[in-house]
Amino acid sequence: MIRLVIAGIIVYVIYRLSRALFAPSERKVAGRASGAPPRIEGEDLVKDPCCGTYVPINSAHKAVVRGETVYFCSRECLEKYKKENS
Numbered sequence: 001m002i003r004l005v006i007a008g009i010i011v012y013v014i015y016r017l018s019r020a021l022f023a024p025s026e027r028k029v030a031g032r033a034s035g036a037p038p039r040i041e042g043e044d045l046v047k048d049p050c051c052g053t054y055v056p057i058n059s060a061h062k063a064v065v066r067g068e069t070v071y072f073c074s075r076e077c078l079e080k081y082k083k084e085n086s
Contacts, residue, residue: 050077 045054053073060071061078065085072078 046071048073048077050081053077 044057046057046060047054048060049070050072055071055073057071060073061075062069062071063078063082064070065082070081072081
């Protein structure tokens, strides 16, 4: 009986070691602690006041309206906003 328990422990230890070596864990793949949401690196997003779409600031169309810089997803939204707020 003791031989069976010892054999079971040895098999379990070998299983855990092989799993740690050959199967990538979540922490190794994502570079974060388990359960934490992934961190996305990138540029800032701005909200288009006309349609509500979020756009990367580097690719957004921008205009200065009443001294404030406003960002848009497209030229159409920019023109529509200018027309409505002129």
